[in-house]
Amino acid sequence: MTDARRRASASQRGGRAPVLFVVPAAVAVGFLAVPLAGLLGRTPWGSLAAELATPRVLEALRLSLVCSLGAVAVSVALGVPLAFLLARVDFPGRNLVRALTTLPMVLPPVVGGVALLLAFGRRGVAGQWLDRAFGITLPFTTAGAILAEAFVAMPFLVITCEAGLRAMDRRFEDAAATLGAGRWTTLRRVTLPLVAPSLWAGIALCWARALGEFGATITFAGNLPGVTQTMPLAVYLALETDLEAAIALSLILLAISAAVLVALRDRWFPTA
Amino acid sequence: MPRSRTRLAAVLAAVALTLAGCGGNDSGGGSGAGSPEEIKVFAAASLTAAFNELGPRFTAANGGTKVTFNFAGSQALATQIQQGAPADVFASADTANMDKVEDLVGDPQVFASNLLQIVVEQGNPKAIQGLDDLADPDLKVVLAAPDVPAGRYAAEILGRANVTVKPVSQEDNVKAVVTKVSLGEADAGIVYVTDVTAGGGKVEGVDIPEDQNVVATYPIATVKASNAVEQAQAFMDLVRSPEGQQVLNKYGFLPPPTS
Amino acid sequence: MSLEAKVEVALGRLRLDAELAVATGELVVLLGPNGAGKTTLLRALAGLVAPDHGRVVLDGVVLEDTGAGVHVATERRPVGFVFQDYLLFPHLSALENVAFGLRARGTPRAEARRRAAAWLERVGLAEHARSRPRALSGGQAQRVALARALVSDPRLLLLDEPLAALDAASRAEVRRDLRRHLASFDGTRLLVTHDPLEAIALADRLVVLEGGTVTQTGTPAEVSARPRSRYVAELVGVNLFRGRATGAVVELDGGGVLVAAGDHHGEVFAAVHPHAVALHRRAPEGTPRNVWAGTADTLDIVGDRVRARVAGPVPIVAEVTAAAAGELRLADGGPVWATVKATEVTVYPA
Numbered sequence: 001m002t003d004a005r006r007r008a009s010a011s012q013r014g015g016r017a018p019v020l021f022v023v024p025a026a027v028a029v030g031f032l033a034v035p036l037a038g039l040l041g042r043t044p045w046g047s048l049a050a051e052l053a054t055p056r057v058l059e060a061l062r063l064s065l066v067c068s069l070g071a072v073a074v075s076v077a078l079g080v081p082l083a084f085l086l087a088r089v090d091f092p093g094r095n096l097v098r099a100l101t102t103l104p105m106v107l108p109p110v111v112g113g114v115a116l117l118l119a120f121g122r123r124g125v126a127g128q129w130l131d132r133a134f135g136i137t138l139p140f141t142t143a144g145a146i147l148a149e150a151f152v153a154m155p156f157l158v159i160t161c162e163a164g165l166r167a168m169d170r171r172f173e174d175a176a177a178t179l180g181a182g183r184w185t186t187l188r189r190v191t192l193p194l195v196a197p198s199l200w201a202g203i204a205l206c207w208a209r210a211l212g213e214f215g216a217t218i219t220f221a222g223n224l225p226g227v228t229q230t231m232p233l234a235v236y237l238a239l240e241t242d243l244e245a246a247i248a249l250s251l252i253l254l255a256i257s258a259a260v261l262v263a264l265r266d267r268w269f270p271t272a
Numbered sequence: 273m274p275r276s277r278t279r280l281a282a283v284l285a286a287v288a289l290t291l292a293g294c295g296g297n298d299s300g301g302g303s304g305a306g307s308p309e310e311i312k313v314f315a316a317a318s319l320t321a322a323f324n325e326l327g328p329r330f331t332a333a334n335g336g337t338k339v340t341f342n343f344a345g346s347q348a349l350a351t352q353i354q355q356g357a358p359a360d361v362f363a364s365a366d367t368a369n370m371d372k373v374e375d376l377v378g379d380p381q382v383f384a385s386n387l388l389q390i391v392v393e394q395g396n397p398k399a400i401q402g403l404d405d406l407a408d409p410d411l412k413v414v415l416a417a418p419d420v421p422a423g424r425y426a427a428e429i430l431g432r433a434n435v436t437v438k439p440v441s442q443e444d445n446v447k448a449v450v451t452k453v454s455l456g457e458a459d460a461g462i463v464y465v466t467d468v469t470a471g472g473g474k475v476e477g478v479d480i481p482e483d484q485n486v487v488a489t490y491p492i493a494t495v496k497a498s499n500a501v502e503q504a505q506a507f508m509d510l511v512r513s514p515e516g517q518q519v520l521n522k523y524g525f526l527p528p529p530t531s
Numbered sequence: 532m533s534l535e536a537k538v539e540v541a542l543g544r545l546r547l548d549a550e551l552a553v554a555t556g557e558l559v560v561l562l563g564p565n566g567a568g569k570t571t572l573l574r575a576l577a578g579l580v581a582p583d584h585g586r587v588v589l590d591g592v593v594l595e596d597t598g599a600g601v602h603v604a605t606e607r608r609p610v611g612f613v614f615q616d617y618l619l620f621p622h623l624s625a626l627e628n629v630a631f632g633l634r635a636r637g638t639p640r641a642e643a644r645r646r647a648a649a650w651l652e653r654v655g656l657a658e659h660a661r662s663r664p665r666a667l668s669g670g671q672a673q674r675v676a677l678a679r680a681l682v683s684d685p686r687l688l689l690l691d692e693p694l695a696a697l698d699a700a701s702r703a704e705v706r707r708d709l710r711r712h713l714a715s716f717d718g719t720r721l722l723v724t725h726d727p728l729e730a731i732a733l734a735d736r737l738v739v740l741e742g743g744t745v746t747q748t749g750t751p752a753e754v755s756a757r758p759r760s761r762y763v764a765e766l767v768g769v770n771l772f773r774g775r776a777t778g779a780v781v782e783l784d785g786g787g788v789l790v791a792a793g794d795h796h797g798e799v800f801a802a803v804h805p806h807a808v809a810l811h812r813r814a815p816e817g818t819p820r821n822v823w824a825g826t827a828d829t830l831d832i833v834g835d836r837v838r839a840r841v842a843g844p845v846p847i848v849a850e851v852t853a854a855a856a857g858e859l860r861l862a863d864g865g866p867v868w869a870t871v872k873a874t875e876v877t878v879y880p881a
Contacts, residue, residue, distance in 0.1 A: 123456040139457050140412065140440035171618055174579050177605035178612040179632035180683060189631070193622045222441030222452070223417070229442075237444055240348040241419045 036254070043251055044244050051248035059226050060234035060249065064211060067142060067230055071149035071210035072203060075157045079206075080199070083161035098162075105155045112152055113219025120147065120220070144221035145228045149210035156209055157202040164198020165191075201264055208260045212253065310338040311503045312358055314349040316365035316421065316490065317445040318386065318463075321470045322523040323363070329519075330510050337503050345420040345445035353377075353495065360504040363492040363511070365446075365464075366421035370491045380491035382528040383512050384520050386464045387485050388425055389477040391453050398459045400478055403433040406460060414449050414458040415439040422446035425486045426462040432484045450475060464488065466524040487529060534687055534719045538575045538585040538595075540568075547571050547743040553719050560734035561723045564762055568743045569723040570615070573689045576721070577612050578605035589687055589719070606635075611680030613690040617672045619664035625675045626651060626660040632683040650678040654712065669697045670705045677712060688713075690722040694729055706732060727766040731755070739763055757879050759800060770803040770847050776878060787845035790820035791876035798881040805838060807875035808849035811868040812859055819870035821845075827867045830856070837861070841869045 044051070051057060085091065086098055104112055120127040120138045130136045138144040172194060176186040192199070214232035221228040223237070231249050238246035315323050320343045327339040342349065342359070346369040353359050353373050362377055364370045370380045392400050398411060406413050415437070416423035423442065430437055440458065443449050449461040454474035468477035492511055494504040510516050517527060534553040541547075547568040553559045561569050574580040576587060578594065581602055587595035589610075594603045611632075619628050630647035634640060651657050654674040664672060673693060680688060693709060694702050710733055713720055724730050730737055731751040739747040739754065739762070747759040758764040764771035774783040776795035782788055789801050809815075815822065825843020832838075837856040840848050847869060851859075861867065 117455065117457065121455065121457050169618075171614065172620060174574075174577075174605075175612070175614060175618040175620075176631070176635070177579065178577055178608075178610060179635055179679065180606050181631070181635035182606050185635050189635075190620060194620075196622075218444075222414070223443065224439065224441050227440075237417060237419070240345065240351045240444070243351070 039247065039250055039254060043247055047244065048248055048251070051244055052252070054245065056225060056234065056238075057245060057249060060229055060231045061252065063142070063145075063226065063229060064231040067145045067149055067217075068207055068210040070142075070146035071153050071213075072157075072207050074146065074150040075154040075206050075210075076203065079154045079157040079202075080161055083158045083165060086158070087162045087165035101155050101158050103155075104152050105159075107152075109152055109213065109215030110219055111215075113148060113216035116148055116151060116216060116220040120144075139220060140222045140224065140228065142221075142227055145217050145230060148216040148220045149213045149230075152213050152216055153206045153210040157206040160198055160202030160205060161195065164195040164202075167198075168194050204260050204264055208257055211256060309336070310340065311360040311498075311500050311507060312340050312342060313361040313363065313507060314342045314344075314353065314357075314359040315361075315363040316346045316349070317343050317447045318365055318422070318466055319343065319363055319490070320447065322466070322520050322525065325519050325522075326510060326516060329515070330507055333510070334503065334506055337500075337506075339507065343445075343447075345416070345422075347419045347421070348444070356497075359495045360498040360500050361492065361494055361507050363490060364421070365488055365490055366424065367489055367491055368424070369421065370493065376497065377493035377495050380493035381508070381512060382489050382491045383516070384490040384525040385527065385529050386466055386488040386490065386525055388422070388429060388462055388480060388488070389465045389468050390480060391450060391461050391463045391468050391471065391475050391477055392459065393453060393456060394474055394476055396476060396478070400460055402478065403430065403435045403480060403484065406430075406437045406462075407435050409438065411460060412440045412458045413437050414441045414443060414452045414461040416446050416449055416463075417442040417444050420445060421488065422449070422463060425488055428486050429462065429480060429484055432486075433480075464524075469524040487526075489529060490525075534576075534587075534589050534721070536576060536585070536587045538572060538582045538587065540571055540575055540580060540582045540585075542571055542580070545571060545743055547575075549740060549743070549745050551721075551738060551745070553721055555717070555719055557735045558713060558720045558722065558733060559736050559738055560730045561721060561738050561740055562727065562730040562734075563725065563740035565725055566742075567740045569725075569740050570691055572740065573612070573691050573721070573723055576687070577610050577689060578603060578608050609684075609686040611683070611685035611688045613673075613676045613680050613688075613693050615691045615693075616696050617664075617676040619667075619672055619675055619679070621664055624661050624663060625656065625667065628664065628675055629679045629682050632679060636683060647678075647682055650682050651675070654678050654708075668701075670701045670708075673697065673705060674708070677709070681712075681716065684718075686718045688716055688718055688720045690720075692724055692726075693722065694724070694726070709733070756802075757800065757877070758802060759881070764802070768805065770805060770808075772801040772803075772845075773881060774799060774801060776801075779873065781876075781878060783845065785846070787823070789845065789871070789876055790873045791878045792874045793878060795878045795880075799878050800881050802877045802879075803847065803871055803875060805848045805850035807871055808841075808847055809870045810839065810841070810849050810851055810855075810859060810861070811870065814868055815870055817870070818872065820873040821871040821876070822868065824866055824868050826864065827861045828864070830861060841867060843869065845869075847871070 082101065086094060117124060117139065119125050122131055122137050122139065127138065138147055168191070172190055173186050176190045181189065212232055214236065217228065217230060218233055223229050223233050231253055235246050235249045238249065313323065323341055327341065330339055331337060346364040346366060349362060350364065350369040350372045353362060353376055362370070362373065390400060390403070390406070392398065400406070405411070415426050418424060418427060441452065443452065446463050446467055449463050450467050450471050452458040453461050454471055465477065468475055492508050494501060494508055498504050533555050537550045539548045545566070545568050549568070549572055561572065563569050571580060575582050575585065582595065582597060584597050585595055593601055594608055595601060620631065623631065626644060626647050629650055630643040633643035633646060648657065648660060651660055654677065656671060656674055659667060659671060667675065694706055697705055706729060722733060734751050737749060737751055737754050738745055739760070741760060741762055747754055747763060754763060755767045758767055758769055758771050761771060772783050772789065774781040774789070776797065776799045778794055779791055780788060781791060781799060781801050791801060823844050825841040827839045827841050829840040830837055835853055836850050837853050838848055838850050839856065839861050840846065849869060859867070
């Protein structure tokens with residue numbers, strides 16, 4: 001094959017790699033892959049099963065699942081209606097509300113934890129009232145951990161849902177109306193099924209974020225095995241004394257994150 | 273297979289392998305820190321105030337050599353040193369954590385001791401008189417985590433006093449315990465006497481009887497892998513000197529136990 | 532049983548102000564260029580758009596009356612709507628799509644499916660009952676959309692450009708099918724299109740909507756014979772002029788004069804079919820009352836005919852055979868004489 005033809009056929013297939021980009025791209029891959037390789041390389045595969053069965057690890061795992069799923073439930077209950085309003089209703093201050101919803105995404109989690117303390121701590125703005133009126137305090141409780149995780153994870157759900165709702169062709173709802181469907185029926189049988197892919201993607205992201213949450217949890221909810229010591233906290237503490245346990249826990253978190261990515265691959269990496 | 277694609281894959285693989293090769297070695301060797309112009313001191317959280325005062329004094333007396341501190345729970349610092357973190361000096365709140373790194377440091381010397389105290393909010397709103405009160409299930413008590421020196425000391429104290437406490441949280445360094453109490457989130461905690469002093473007007477202390485209290489011993493050592501060993505030794509000497517002892521004393525530390 | 536509607540809607544740049552009546556049994560086609568407001572009018576009749584002013588009465592029931600504050604919600608109107616791109620619910624099968632209207636109105640699932648299956652049978656799609664909309668061809672999707680709209684026995688059937696989404700090849704066949712299905716529907720029917728062929732093929736009566744207002748109504752024959760706007764004239768392919776008539780002479784608005792047979796007075800339209808225009812290379816003699824000289828510019832080939840636009844005192848399009856065009860050497864340009872017999876000029880009040 002002549003050079004010219006090779007060049008031509010390569011560009012047909014999608015282009016030769018511009019040499020200028022190859023090196024930085026390779027560094028990027030290395031940057032992302034090496035830490036993961038390091039984790040896998042240092043895993044004590046032999047004693048892994050034993051590590052994973054220790055009470056501490058199982059406790060942290062159970063708590064993480066309970067809290068992250070609780071955070072997802074809170075996020076769905078509050079976030080989906082919010083997404084609807086943001087997508088469909090032009091209310092005064094909508095842009096402000098949208099900015100507010102995305103704030104936890106850019107806020108450093110520890111800052112989020114501090115903010116939660118100032119709001120819902122025993123002396124907090126809302127926390128005081130909760131304590132006086134209902135005797136409810138949130139710090140140091142599992143509910144507090146769920147709140148902290150919901151705080152950082154809900155924005156992912158809201159943003160994804162809102163995007164899905166906006167992308168939907170609203171004329172399907174018109175069609176449903178002409179067929180006699182009231183608003184609730186339309187929502188149930190047309191709108192929600194049509195935005196279901198976005199909804200699931202949002203839930204997956206929300207769950208993954210909640211599962212990995214550390215800074216806000218340790219600052220606001222505290223750290224007590226069985227009550228508030230979720231897996232990320234357990235990893236952090238184990239790191240200081242028991243590296244093997246830390247690695248085992250990290251591996252679990254890594255596996256879950258990978259599973260979420262695989263489940264979402266069609267959404268994030270659509271293949272033509 | 274198209275030549276350009278194999279070439280690309282080969283380059284990516286090569287770079288990835290190179291970077292992996294450059295990765296850390298795992299036996300805690302690591303490279304030391306600090307050009308002779310600067311040294312890094314890893315010190316237990318309870319030493320924060322005292323060492324922050326000693327730092328500038330050291331710089332002034334040692335031809336401008338800067339000191340940067342890494343304050344954290346001693347257990348965290350020990351692990352970091354094991355993993356090869358660049359430290360020149362290590363000051364621990366207990367001998368156990370110093371023993372953890374005994375192969376990596378020079379001869380440790382005890383330079384101070386500390387007693388523990390119950391810390392409560394200013395004004396003692398819950399009227400806590402002693403260790404027995406901490407067993408009250410309605411009280412929110414925060415302790416340092418069991419692996420943190422302060423946590424281990426607290427467990428020992430509670431054991432001696434025969435009191436069972438269910439903490440609502442286990443913080444990973446002793447300063448965090450003080451924070452939770454001063455914020456009003458927790459009602460009480462067990463910390464060092466020096467922490468209560470450092471906590472200023474927000475907290476006050478309730479004494480623990482001498483027969484139940486524990487004397488925390490603080491060893492200090494230079495790190496072998498340091499490349500500023502002279503300066504490291506100089507810092508260690510300052511801490512143990514009368515001047516250093518005076519500063520420590522000011523913050524509530526007691527002299528090293530004579531035994 | 533019928534539909535009476537008067538609707539005014541301002542939407543973006545469109546100012547729709549249309550009045551419309553459809554008798555039962557009559558298939559009215561709403562014809563107009565894009566942007567005329569046809570879809571908006573349909574949506575207003577369905578209740579999807581609330582008019583600024585208006586009144587809609589179907590079979591004696593008031594669906595809309597802005598004056599009295601009445602607006603019956605879309606889902607309560609006995610209206611069936613076939614959308615331009617069908618809008619079949621992609622997550623439901625063809626059967627479930629057709630059954631949707633029944634289930635939404637409370638019919639139990641089993642019965643709804645039974646009736647839906649019967650309708651699919653009627654439109655010849657029984658074997659596609661389980662298919663998803665994306666697996667159906669354009670013509671099949673259109674039939675499902677029709678069945679879906681009809682299954683709940685609406686009193687008013689609205690169709691928005693039902694053939695637009697089809698390719699030219701399937702269009703003729705689907706149009707025939709559609710005509711058949713529409714014929715067997717006994718409620719009021721209103722269909723929207725921009726395709727004149729469709730309009731003429733399906734309509735009992737045409738309503739022409741341009742720029743938000745109705746410019747003309749009548750049977751296809753009436754409308755073609757007497758176009759009242761440039762748009763219709765161009766659709767029909769007729770030369771249309773406006774002018775002032777005194778007796779047999781019409782003074783055209785754009786200048787020039789046409790002589791017609793008959794006696795007319797006042798503002799009039801004058802229509803001349805292109806095939807009634809004769810072209811000559813030399814000044815003709817003879818009976819035609821309308822003669823003038825001009826130059827032939829634009830030439831269009833339409834089948835085995837040639838349409839030539841002749842610029843002159845009265846700009847006009849003439850249609851001649853290709854042979855004649857060749858003989859006259861029209862393509863070379865140059866002066867040409869156009870003649871129109873007075874009897875070929877149709878004049879009617881504007």
